[in-house]
Amino acid sequence: QKILVIGGVAGGATTASQIRKLDKESTIIMFEKDEYISFGNCGMPYYIGDIITERDSLFAATPQSFKEKKNIEVRTRHEVIDINRPSKILTIKNLQTEELYEESYDKLLLAPGAYPFVPDLPGIGIIPSFTLRNIEDMDYIKQYINEHTPSSCAIVGGGFIGLEMAENFTQIGLDVHVIERSEQVMKMIDPSMAEHLHEHLKENGVHLLLNSSLEGIESDRTLKLSTGEQLKVDFLLFAVGVKPKVDLAEKAGLTIGETGGIVTNEFMQTNDPNIYAVGDAIQTFHFHLQTPKRVPLAWPAHRQSYIAAKHIAGEPVSFKGLLGTSIAKVFHLTVAATGLSEKALNQMEMEYKTVEHSGKSHAGYYPGAEYVYIRVHFNPLDGKIYGAQIVGGDGVDKRIDVIVTAIYGGIPVHELQALETSYSPPYSSPKDLLNIVGYKAE
Ligand code: FAD
Numbered sequence: 001q002k003i004l005v006i007g008g009v010a011g012g013a014t015t016a017s018q019i020r021k022l023d024k025e026s027t028i029i030m031f032e033k034d035e036y037i038s039f040g041n042c043g044m045p046y047y048i049g050d051i052i053t054e055r056d057s058l059f060a061a062t063p064q065s066f067k068e069k070k071n072i073e074v075r076t077r078h079e080v081i082d083i084n085r086p087s088k089i090l091t092i093k094n095l096q097t098e099e100l101y102e103e104s105y106d107k108l109l110l111a112p113g114a115y116p117f118v119p120d121l122p123g124i125g126i127i128p129s130f131t132l133r134n135i136e137d138m139d140y141i142k143q144y145i146n147e148h149t150p151s152s153c154a155i156v157g158g159g160f161i162g163l164e165m166a167e168n169f170t171q172i173g174l175d176v177h178v179i180e181r182s183e184q185v186m187k188m189i190d191p192s193m194a195e196h197l198h199e200h201l202k203e204n205g206v207h208l209l210l211n212s213s214l215e216g217i218e219s220d221r222t223l224k225l226s227t228g229e230q231l232k233v234d235f236l237l238f239a240v241g242v243k244p245k246v247d248l249a250e251k252a253g254l255t256i257g258e259t260g261g262i263v264t265n266e267f268m269q270t271n272d273p274n275i276y277a278v279g280d281a282i283q284t285f286h287f288h289l290q291t292p293k294r295v296p297l298a299w300p301a302h303r304q305s306y307i308a309a310k311h312i313a314g315e316p317v318s319f320k321g322l323l324g325t326s327i328a329k330v331f332h333l334t335v336a337a338t339g340l341s342e343k344a345l346n347q348m349e350m351e352y353k354t355v356e357h358s359g360k361s362h363a364g365y366y367p368g369a370e371y372v373y374i375r376v377h378f379n380p381l382d383g384k385i386y387g388a389q390i391v392g393g394d395g396v397d398k399r400i401d402v403i404v405t406a407i408y409g410g411i412p413v414h415e416l417q418a419l420e421t422s423y424s425p426p427y428s429s430p431k432d433l434l435n436i437v438g439y440k441a442e
Pocket of ligand 1: 007011012031033041042079080111113114133161245248279280298299
């Protein structure tokens with residue numbers, strides 16, 4: 001059969017490769033409207049911050065390597081502009097020659113990703129403004145910094161990309177302001193946990209402007225904020241979230257869900273059984289609640305790619321839904337979360353209890369022990385874990401992943417006490433922080 005793939009980064013390139021592993025015969029063609037495929041978006045902040053110094057290390061593959069190693073044809077600078085579902089034909093524009101042509105399919109995979117959202121504000125463009133989504137954006141920011149040696153910037157949005165960029169811009173010597181509309185950064189964590197981040201950002205020299213939104217830019221380059229404050233910086237970075245790219249799907253009559261993503265089933269099929277969709281552009285469902293959920297992160301894109309490929313190859317595996325597990329480095333702290341937050345539980349009027357614990361990441365007498373703060377929300381009747389958040393120094397990542405495992409395996413919160421965790425002074429304590437969470441939840 002002939003399989004066409006739209007989008008050549010996380011979701012598209014991974015699905016194409018997975019299909020090839022399972023099916024050596026089919027023709028696979030992948031279309032990417034930009035110049036590059038298979039790059040590590042997640043590494044881009046660290047390249048701008050000079051932590052990653054080799055630009056080439058961000059690229060996992062090239063069109064040539066896809067052809068040679070996987071027998072997948074890649075057409076970069078080719079944009080798919082129409083899906084004709086009744087005749088199963090795509091219209092494609094070659095962006096180099098402007099030529100239009102058609103390609104038929106038996107199965108189609110959509111992995112078009114998302115747009116970085118830019119608010120429509122008066123005066124946009126008066127000072128250099130950037131978003132960070134792809135390699136072109138990254139190169140553009142890097143080039144601007146090299147050519148203009150700015151000394152300050154404002155980041156609009158205190159989510160993952162906003163805070164990662166705050167750290168990386170600080171790292172290269174910029175004076176950084178973060179403008180955040182709500183009363184806390186990182187909305188997926190509870191307010192008390194966000195406090196640790198607020199303090200830490202300030203300790204690292206970031207000017208954090210909470211409850212504050214950018215209203216416009218004056219002709220003298222002054223930023224006008226909703227609080228009445230005024231600010232002068234050399235450039236702006238918008239990191240206020242992403243909008244799923246659904247134009248093509250919508251035009252083709254595919255169902256768009258209430259979260260704004262393309263609706264998919266547990267095999268990543270859209271409402272057209274010959275068209276699959278994965279990644280930032282889609283809506284799936286919540287692991288606990290089965291309600292619609294959209295998580296524009298890399299783990300979902302990769303898992304969904306496997307599920308779609310297995311179904312296309314005739315070996316179906318079903319998707320189990322998403323918890324929205326996430327992690328980020330914010331200077332010397334790590335912040336991680338999974339499942340439902342206090343706000344989400346309250347909004348749904350669910351009964352829950354919370355267990356909190358904080359302590360040193362490993363034996364206090366061994367150098368380098370750092371504080372770790374843990375909050376776990378659970379069902380008071382049976383201890384089922386609804387969600388957890390961890391902020392701290394060392395060892396946040398392993399502990400959030402243990403909780404994800406517990407949720408996935410249905411281990412109730414009090415049973416965390418019984419997990420025989422690994423111990424030696426540089427790593428943990430004879431009773432790990434998560435064991436204590438289990439004892440406290442009894
Ligand atoms: P993308 O990777 O965006 O790929 C979509 C591709 O489709 C694009 O290249 C686009 O040009 C192409 N395309 C769209 N429409 C068409 C068309 N009509 N024709 C042809 N081509 C088309 N996630 C994490 O889990 N952890 C992280 O630490 C993390 N850090 C990130 C940091 C940054 C700066 C960014 C931008 C993202 C980060 N993410 C992170 C998110 C992660 O990168 C995305 O979730 C993931 O890339 C989504 O994959 P995707 O295939 O859906 O979309």
